[in-house]
Structure formats: structure tokens, C-alpha cells
Amino acid sequence: MTLGDTAGVPGVVVVTGVSRYLGAHVAARLVADPAVEHVVGLDPVDPPPELAPLLDGVERVRGDAGTVSSVIADLDAASVVHLALVTAPDKQQGGRSAMKDQNVIGTMQLLAACQRAPRLRKLVIRSSTAAYGASFRDPAVFTEDTEPREVPRGGFARDILDIEGYVRGFRRRRPEVTATVLRFAPFIGSAADTTLTRYFAQPVVPTVFGRDPRLQFVHIEDALEVLHRSVVQDHPGTFNVAGAGVLTLSQAIRRAGRIAVPVLEPGLSGAAGLARVLGFGRYGLDQVDLIVHGRVVDTRRLASEFGFTPRGTAEAFDDFIRAHRGGMLVSRDRLALAEQAILDGVRQVRASGRRDGMVSR
Template sequence: MGKVVLVTGAARQLGGRFVRRIQRDPEVERVIAVDAVTPPHRLGSAEFIRTDIRQSAIARVLAEHAVDTVVHLAVTGGSSVAGGGSHSTVKETNVIGTMQLLGACQKSPTVRRLVVKSSTSVYGGTSRDPAVFTETTQPKSLPPAGFAKDAVEVEGYVRGFARRRPDVAVCVLRFANILGPFADSALAEYFSMPVMPTVLGYDPRLQFVHEDDVLDVLRLAAQEPRSGTLNSGTFNIAGDGVLLLSQCSRRLGRPTVPLLLPAVTWVGSALRAVGVTDFSPEQIRLLTHGRVVETTQMREVLGFEPMYTTTEAFADFARSRGTGLLPPERAARAVDRVAGLVNADLSNAELLNVEPAVEGAKR
């Protein structure tokens, strides 16, 4: 790993944990932690600099500290922004902040490695998309708004930077939904609701990555590559296997309320308005169509093997959330009963030669 590492987004939970983690690496001489707000957590021996990456001052930070490795963790959704913030502020930090940071890196003669935290949400999610996405898969429809759109724009700027500075090793990590005991994402908030609204007729496949694996792969990507590995390129990062949304509900002991898609959209707007959770249209698409990615490149090229499968990551998250309204056994019976009623309605419609109003679950 580089001797001087700069980490953006240090005031966020994940950024703070990563800052503390890399200080234990014997090859790291100094860690520079950067954010626009003061972190609510300890950063160990790291030097914290309060600066907004949307401003040109970030270039002075890189120059003054002779930074050679930049780990950009400030691209995130609104629910995980330390200190809150409007969606417009979050978008500016994601997109404008990344542009300023890349401009500073381009001018810096000392920067040799750049690691960017991205998301599998860049693939979007529609009924026309493939069952499994690879790093080269082009989405049928680009995300129209929200964090997913920000991530697409950020990756575009990063590719441009890589062309202009071919001497810098650039690694983009597309993470599946991050879960664990300390998860603070919009999806974690959704899974913490006492009753979970779902889209009637859909049971999406979901994929997770444990937050401890996130820290490990970030550290690996920021290191000098080992023999047989290449710590540059774009990689999907996810635990093995998938879980259906109904299986998640059972494991949490939280009942679901299947609603027609327009009703789910209305509920999402209401929840956002009262500040319960950031139930965005992007998340509704995920809970409708799901998203699964291929991780062969992660293992064979990057040389990373997650400690947690998707099921194990979710189980660790579920333990941290406590018991839901129903014991898992009762939740399972309730979900099965609702699913049976839906299937019966669909079967009756087919017998009457009537096209069902609800599309079947994407498998």
C-alpha cells in the first residue's frame, strides 16, 4: 500500500472504519482523512482535514502531504451521509466532488493509485435486463436519477481520468448492497421496518456483501498488486449466492405487505416525506426486479475471496436488528399464505383466459 493514503468520506461509518483499519498496515506511513464535516467517531492516529472535496482546496491537501494513494469513499446515497443533507447536496458531493478530486489527482505528480467505491446499481434494474450482470454488461436502460445515476456519472469521469493519467493504477469496485451490524444504508433501513411493503407479484433476487469484506477488498485494492493479481480495472464485489426478498422477510421475522406498484411508489414518497427511510424509486426498482452480478473477475483477477456469503452477510445483519414482530416460523407461514393467495388469483385468471394484471416474479 502507498506510504501516504488519503481517504475521502471519513465522517461516514464505512470511511471511519477503513481509516482505522489501514493504519495497522506496516507499509502505511500516514493516513490523511478528509470530509466536509467533523467525524462523530474516532479516527485513530490519522490526520483529519476538514475540507469539502467540491472545492479546489483538495488539490492543496494532495500536494502538501505528497499523497500517493487516494481511496474515494465519498460517493454514497443520501441516507448514509454524515450529518444529513439534501439530495441536491449529496449529488453535488458525489459528482462535483469527484470531478474536483480527479482534477486534483490529475495535477498531482505523486499520486500513483486511485480506488473508487461504486455500486452495482449502475446496471439499473428492469424486466428486460439479464438475470446476471458482468462488468461488461450494458444496461438496457440507464438509471434516470438518484444515487445510481450519480454512480454512472462518477464512473464516466473516472474512466476519463484513467485515459489522461495512464501512469495511475485505477480500481473501481462495484459493491452489491452492503450489510452488517453497522450498516446504515437505505436498504438496511428498509429491512429494519416493522412491516415491509413489497411489490405485489414480485419476489426479487438480492445479493449482499458484508461490510467487513468491503474493508478487506478496499485494503487489497489500495495495495501494490501481488504476483498473479492486477489491482486495477472494474470489479463486481458480492458474496456468493442470492436470497429472495421473501426469504429475507422470514429471517428477519418481519411481515410483508404486498402492494400494487403505484401504491408502493406512494408509500415510498410518504416515508421519505416523514423521514422514516429513503425509500427511493431506485430502491423500488431493486425490490421489483432484483439484481445479481457475476464475481469471477473479483476472484481470478483481483484475487479477493469474501469471507461471507450473501446468506451469511444477511444473517449477521439480522442478528444486529433483533427480533421482528413475528417469530421467523410465523413470518414464514404468513409469507407463504400471502404467496398462495396471489398464486391462486393468477391461476383463476388463467382459467378464465384473462391476462393477469400482475407480472410474475423475476427469477
């Protein structure tokens, strides 16, 4: 189906999560599309000042996924785009518990509302390649039909598995609704601001000694294009969304002009401590497992069904680098802190090894 085919074009579209970059830009694109009748943005908080102008043509409703039932009923909405997912816990906003409530419980509430909406004809769900997990048992490439080899350790990945399970149940109950699930690789690009982009933007990048995982990214603009096409066209099914090709972690760090600081894998918890010392912010197990094991997905289904191919992983990463060129330099103090953190981690591993040896004797 080409972009000009409007057979699946919705009337009123409800977009959740419009106070964030992805939701605000998707809503703005839909407002600009003359084939879309009306766009309603649903979010419990107001957007930041830099995103507010994008929502000038969007009818904003302040509420969470639990509010969507009345919104769909009042507006007789035909399409719902669910983007209100939290990818990492935030202690200031309730931590892991609040994250699971929004991701899992919020999606359950939304799907229950969609099930009761007789005129609903389209559902688009943001998902993630985190659904495949990341472990040493992984295949070289994941297809959409590949099951994770083991339950992921990270909270976000487990939430994604729950969400996709609920969507499968919804599909069985409402087979006439076109349900599209988009498994996005990590976002990258000049405008992307995520845990992973902040990781690469720092002058000193913690890595795991002896590990050089293969990574894939998707440019944020290409993600927006796929989301837009999912709304204005009919593309039922589940799709991996990523740029072709891979970068190893060491290649990405070199391209970014950063310094890699390896830590021993038995002391991996020390990597999170090192990240805090260097001002990287908080990392969850999803991010830690990714930089240990990596993840690569097959995108042939996306190219065949959508007639669209995102720019390659290396090209998308280079756009991110250009936006951060000339960033922070590594000060002596920061290098000293990094070196001390590494030494502390090594001492902990050695001490643990000595204790284990004594026990075995």
C-alpha cells in the same frame, strides 16, 4: 497477487469521507498496516463520537473534495481513496441538488486534483452495482462489461454512471496510475446502517404485489477487506463486489422474521407513503426499483484478481439478522395504519382504472 505482495503499497494515503462508517474504518485499517507510511482523512464535518476513536492515528483535514488538491500537493500523496459519496438525498442537507454536487462535482474536483499530482500512483473509487440500473429488461446476471439496458431512474445510479465516466477519462490521461473501481452490492451485516438495512429491520416490510426480486448483498467487513487490499496491492480495473448466491425478497423477509405488506405496482408511490407511515424513512427510486426488479452480479473477476471471496449473501444477511433479533414487534396501531395505507392505494388504483376506462370510451 497475495496480500503479502507489497509492490503496490502506497506511501501517504488520502481517504475522503472519514466522518462515516466506511471511511473511518478504512482509514483505521490503513493506519494499522505497517507498510502504509501515513494516512490523511479528508471530510468537511467531524466524525460522530462513536467513530472518532478510530481516527486517532489519522491526520484529519477538514475540507471537501475541492480541498484535496492542496492536500495532495502539500503531502506529496501517492494514493487517494474516494469514499465520500452520498447514496440517498437528505432534505435537511440540501436534498437531491446537494447530493449531486457532492457525488458528481466533488468527484470531478478530486480527479482534477489527482490529474495534477505528479507522484500519484494509486486511485481507489467507491462505486456501486446501482450502475447497472434495475428494470424488467435486465439480464439474469451482470458482468463488469454489461451496459445498463436503460438509463436508471434513481439519482444515485445516475451519479455513479457519471462518476465512472469521469474515471475512464482519468485513466486515459494518467495511464501510469493504478485506478481501481469497486462496484459494491448493498452493504449488510451486524454493523451496517443503510436505507436497505433499515428497510429490513422494520416490523412491517412493504413489497410489490406479484414481485419477488433476487437480491445480493456484501458484508460490510468484506467490503472493508476489499478496499484495504485495493490500497496496499495493485488491482487496476473495475470489479463487482458481492456475496455469492442470492436471496429473493420474500426469503429475506421470512429470514428476518418480518411481515411483508404487498401493495399493487400501479400504486407504487403508495409504497413510499406506507414506508413513511411505518417509520421506514425516505426511499429513493434506486431503492424502489431494486425491490421491484432486483439485481445480481458476477464476482468471478474479483475472486480471480484479489484472491479473496466475500462471504455469501445468505451468510451476510444472517449476520444482520442476529444483530436485530428481538427487535420491534408489530403493534395493532401499526398494523391498522399499514392496512389503511394498502386500502387507500387499492382505491387509488381502482379509481384511476375507472377514469382510464371512461376516457377510452
